[in-house]
Amino acid sequence: MPHFIQAIIFDLDGVIINSNPAIEAFWKSWTDKEGIQLTDALIRQWIHGRKVGDTLNGLFGHLTESKQTAIRESAYHFDQHMNPGPIHGIHSFVTAINQLSLPVGIVTSSHKERMMDMLIRIDIQTNFTHFVTAHDVTNGKPHPEPYLTMSNKMNVPPHQCLVFEDAISGIQSATAAGMLSVGIGDEQAKTALQKFGASDVIPDFTHIRVDQRTFTTSNSVIFTAK
DSSP, X not given: OOEEESEEEEOSBTTTBOOHXXXXXXXXXXXXXXXXXXXXXXXXXXXXXXOHHHHHHHHHTTSXXXXXXXXXXXXXXXXXXXXXXXXXXXXXXXXXXXTTTOOEEEEOSSOHHHHHHHHHHTTOGGGOSEEEOGGGOSSOTTSSHHHHHHHHHHTOOGGGEEEEEOSHHHHXXXXXTTOEEEEEOOHHHHHHHHHXXXXXXXXXXXXXXXXXXXXXXXXOOEEEEO
């Protein structure tokens, strides 16, 4: 049975840009320095889809304020100099959506300047109509506020929005907002993302087919645009 939608929303890191490997390596360099064992569970809980402040509190909250400040400054410097490529298939998928005249948004924990810089680097900045960034909300993911804010901006009911997310916190945020979601991730991430509400999990956007106004994942989950 198809799910009916009127808008599509994307997270940025790990969904539009392939930044997760570099992000994980950066934070691992700091956890190694501080003698913290960075497990997959901690990565999913405190790194992907989180603001820098959340990651600091979750992983380094026991450190001195000066040490946390040093890590924060290092994180901002890293962000400014990273140069990720696009997630496989994202250009073709977003182009197909644009041809349907659907509202297309981005909800990210990044600041607006960083988001636009990353979109420009992969030449996809003109394909989106609405944005919600860190400065637009008081509560970040996994709180529903980011996605509810986007729903209001688009003037589309939450239950008719389809979200693409790679992080547990993002899936939690979309689910709490009452939205449909598809996870982007490997088999290891699949169980966790579906546990928190993802309708399906696919490796990238070559695993979802667009046929007129119908979107079908490689696992045969169907969404139809009204």
